[in-house]
Amino acid sequence: MTASSTRRTTATRSRLAAVGSIAVAGALILTGCGDQTNDSGSDSTNETGKSSAAPLFDKLPKKIQDAGVIKAGTNAEYAPMEFQEGGKIVGVDPDIAAALGEKLGVEFQFTSGSFDGLITALNSGRYDVAMSSITDTPQRQEGLDDKGKKLGPGVDFVDYFTAGTAVYVQKGNPKKINSIEDLCGQTAAVQRGTTYEKALQTQSKACTDGGKKKINIESFENDTEAQTRVKSGGAVAGVNDYPVAVDLARKSGGGNDFEVVGEQVDAGPFGIAVNKENKQLTAALEEAVNAIIEDGTYKKILEKWGAESGAIDKAAINGGK
Template sequence: MTASTTRSRTAKTRTTRLAAVAAVAVAGSMLLTACGDQTEGANTPAEGTKSAAGSAAPLFSKLPADIQKAGVIKVGTDATYAPMEFKQGEKIVGVDPDIAAALSKQLGVTFQFESGTFNTLLTSLPTGRTDIVMSSMTDTKARQEGLDEKGQKTGSGVDFVDYFTASTGILVKKGNPEGIKSLDDLCGKKLAVQRGTTYEQAAKDQAEKCKKDGKPALTFESFDSDAEAQTRVKAGGAVADLNDSPVAAYIAQTAGGGNDFEAIANKSDAGFFGIAVDKKNTQLRDALKEALDAIIKDGTYKTALDKWNAGSGAIPAAKINGGS
């Protein structure tokens, strides 16, 4: 994605990052778990994959010894981002958990998801609290280099194993009363975005662009969860919420039975989502890349995406640090 995109969770400008739970929170059809909640034991459907036969999995030997011994890859996520990752009861489900389930069959270990606040996920890697972050996070140079939104060094950075592509989605009220077709149409209006995502940075960038172009000022509010941003749009306190395209599309399809929102996609700014790994853990990074290539080849990757109507984000091969 370009510097004007998101979550970035996000786009290329995300500090980054595509919520069924968030959407359902707005729609009231499903229980929303707050981003800040810490959910222990919320595993992918592949829990227990390793068992006594774990070492027989095709790529088990590629994993670091400590993970082989534990039989678990600890995953940090923000499970409020349907259809990518969200909660159904106490279980975390979605595109990312299903891809992880396919990866687990190649690697012979369980992927154990724990939900937390998005903008704190990367800090869990160097401490060892999690082994990877898999949370619709956009692969950006800034994240690779450990830079904050001001370009200041905040850490050693991470490596990404890229597994999906998404573009910016603009979520507006049903009927698009403001006639929004692009980011430029947001000048003179107010946005709602999730804090710590690339879309928060995208809002800042677009506000600067509006000013540079001599257009009315764009303003925005940042919220801890995307569900709060959606609520603001629905209530009329903001004209749009920026999001990843598959997430915005899912929200538009599900919130209020499809009667609350519309989604506008900007396909020209597509960028990679990546699995984040501490830069020191190159063995795990390389094992994940090999496993991802294997599930792309055997078709289980496509099955995971198609289950959630996310096939448009498929990539032909895994990449390392393909973001910019």
């Protein structure tokens, strides 16, 4: 999630994003909504799951060493990045996390919840990290909303992927939409709290500044609702992270429901979000990301999911601009 979420603004999956029914979000978090533990695959572990044999184990905070796990919050609705299959959370992010776990000697345990609540849950201590195609933006780093109002302490990001915003439409493109600029005066669907919601808001202002009608933006609690709106014709287009939109067009309805139009725009980094006070974990994750890039594991994971276009050469901390 450019949530620019992209899977993802202050909440920028472009994808960063997150809100809706508190009751639903709470239920998702409490029940785990298909929680998945990724086996770290370490050779030597004790009863807590930790491994002193892993090359970067000593880099972790003692609390995580003792626990043997890194609790990760996600919103498992963004294939191929993170989604549910057979009762498990799978995708690019869980596979990358499993590879990081091998270097760190701990397991990543994923819990799926509301995207727009991930950072709040992280800073409350519910998770150690949030990993959900979250676009690394200055606003999210600083805990600001779209208008610069302080919402919270913000987070640090360990950047591991890059993606932009893409527009998808019904197969056959009946309204002849070729870019986000063509959405002036039209209805577009999007997930609330994402960076691509912000992209639509920015474009809508450009429409009115240019003497055209604004975009009628319909924001939904989850991306599935936005997709349904486009599929039914209630919205002429949806906006999402580029790899998510491409995967959706390829798979939904056997490839007969949607198509992606134009090029991705506003490409930016996805980051693993970490509490700003947990600098040691941030540094350890940066080392681990670089380690899987250097040994080729990272490339193999992206190739497995057809996400090679988002590859980076080196991890960064707070690289979003």
